[in-house]
Amino acid sequence: MNKTVRLTIVMSDPGPIIGCAILLLLLAGTVPALAQIPDTLFASDGAHADRFGYSVDIDGDVAVVGASNVNGGMGSAYVFRYDGSRWNEEAVLTAPDGAAMDNFGFAVAVSGDNIVVGAPMKDDRVGGAYAFRYLASEWTTYQVLGPPVNTWPATFGWSIDVDGDRLAIGAPGDGENGASSGAAFVYTFTGPAWLPDAKVTASDGDLSDFLGTSLALGPDLLAVGAYGDDQRTGAVYVYTPDGSEWTENDKLVASDGSLFEDFGFDVDFSEESKLIVGARYATGAADKSGAAYLFEFSGTQWSETAKLEASNGNTNHTFGTQVAINGTVAAVSATAAPIPGPANSGVVYLYRLENQIWIEKNILLAPDETKVQQYGLSIAAQEDEIVVGAMSAENSKGVASGAAFVYGLGLQSVGVDDTEVVSEFRLDQNYPNPFNPTTTIAYALPRPAEVTLTVCNVLGRQVRMLASGVQPAGAYEVTFDAAGLPSGVYFYRLTAAEYGETKRMVVVK
Known part of the structure; x- marks a missing residue:
């Protein structure tokens, strides 16, 4: 039987972005994709x-x-x-x-x-x-x-x-x-x-x-x-x-x-x-x-x-x-x-x-x-x-x-352009920003990778899972709909293989 280890991992970047605190289950050395907090x-x-x-x-x-x-x-x-x-x-x-x-x-x-x-x-x-x-x-x-x-x-x-x-x-x-x-x-x-x-x-x-x-x-x-x-x-x-x-x-x-x-x-x-x-x-x-x-x-x-x-x-x-x-x-x-x-x-x-x-x-x-x-x-x-x-x-x-x-379950439709030549992992700034209620987040993968794209509020609580699972190389776009969420600052984070980056966005209603 595999050993189950329960960890709280804080993913953060330098500067004012504090990232998301997410509870993970590590099973046999792999990190499964996450559903939202219920x-x-x-x-x-x-x-x-x-x-x-x-x-x-x-x-x-x-x-x-x-x-x-x-x-x-x-x-x-x-x-x-x-x-x-x-x-x-x-x-x-x-x-x-x-x-x-x-x-x-x-x-x-x-x-x-x-x-x-x-x-x-x-x-x-x-x-x-x-x-x-x-x-x-x-x-x-x-x-x-x-x-x-x-x-x-x-x-x-x-x-x-x-x-x-x-x-x-x-x-x-x-x-x-x-x-x-x-x-x-x-x-x-x-x-x-x-x-x-x-x-x-x-x-x-x-x-x-x-x-x-x-x-x-x-x-x-x-x-x-x-x-x-x-x-x-x-x-x-x-x-x-x-x-x-x-x-x-x-x-x-x-x-x-x-x-x-x-x-x-x-x-x-x-x-x-x-x-x-x-x-x-x-x-x-x-x-x-x-x-x-x-x-x-x-x-x-x-x-x-x-x-x-x-x-x-x-x-x-x-x-x-x-x-x-x-x-x-x-x-x-x-x-x-x-x-x-x-x-x-x-x-x-x-x-x-x-x-x-x-x-x-x-x-x-x-x-x-x-x-x-x-x-x-x-x-x-x-x-x-x-x-x-x-x-x-x-x-x-x-x-x-x-x-x-x-x-x-974060199963939003994700668009992909597999004709673009991608040389490195990339997470772009969302556009428009500020926005109400939808915005587009683009990212790129130079090779196939296990991907998670999450959105958290300023308290570190995950509010959306926008993408998860293994994805082929290519340039991606996903639409984030903030309907039902209050105005304020949110952070979105991409993890793919060894790459991780977080960016800031603002909902204005």
Whole structure:
């Protein structure tokens, strides 16, 4: 196992520029790229053992956080909206017919003006799901959904995903093919309501497969995890629509899978026809340390393209408990990893696809890991942000009241001119300067290098990551948008190989 060293490094230049103080993790002698310091979300009415952060989702400027243990397990879900500078709590959602131990908030999903919240223990584990719509600037209970036939214990609402006008809900306790063989239900939004399309099961379904523990929707695609398949070797079933029906057209398994690895415990889909699948007890960096598998659709079939392993993983770290992917960025949580805190502190690993290779770029830790356990029990990603839930976080609201953390990934578009002959590393003065709200920062690389371009305020706090990762030689330009930041002096710093330089810029509003 690699040794983990935690350092605070102050990068500075001569003169009045003080640079940025940034917390780094040095793993096996390499410096991973950084995400921003997170925004921390709490429930305004949080209390002891609420489990805020049990589930999370994000879409645009709206984030949803489930708290499944509020009021004796009745549960709540909290809606936050980003106003350009901070995340503000906008609404607290509850079930209009909620009861103790329903676990409303066990699963959440948001897409546009739709939020759906699962309550899998409703009605003694039959389960249910609640659809909310954003109407007249308010989130309103729109529809209560349940399994078409009240089968016990379906645990309908265990997993949920929404993609535009499609909704999928998992019911891993469904018993059509044997006790807990599992199922998923697909709905389409047609004007006034979510209408049922289909119930999908596995063609080779068997008892204790738990199909529907996880699922992911994409354009004309539904992937459903069945981690219990074949004595917990696990599988993911892929379905596509055929008229009014959904047809199973593939069963994905790990190329090196074996018993009790829980492949399919979580799954996520990227619109670039990529799937990521978690296998929390697969043999990776160590025996049963966990792994995540990447699959890609060629147009005719799905193929396994990569296996991700934690650089510092160890037995029973449960790497692969939760997974998320968006474009060229993937996130994998290891909720039992004691790095650097006590057992079950939890960490989240970030990967980026570079030259067709997935490279570990960063390890995210809770801001105060000594007061957080099971960090990463829920994660969700979009193009430039990732939200991480930590239901066992301790704060002023009480032990296990919970928290969620939103990180900026700094994935701004970077323009490159690879025709310019560059003889040395260079960081230019931004233009215009002063500026409001955007400015352009140019830099040049004489050879391929691992690059980070960050922006910090006068206190040394990183406020943006503008570029990170290995970049080829060339001249680059990146646009920095200071919308949401106050007027004042900021510093931007480029590090590339052995080169480092910091410059000053001014935001005037």
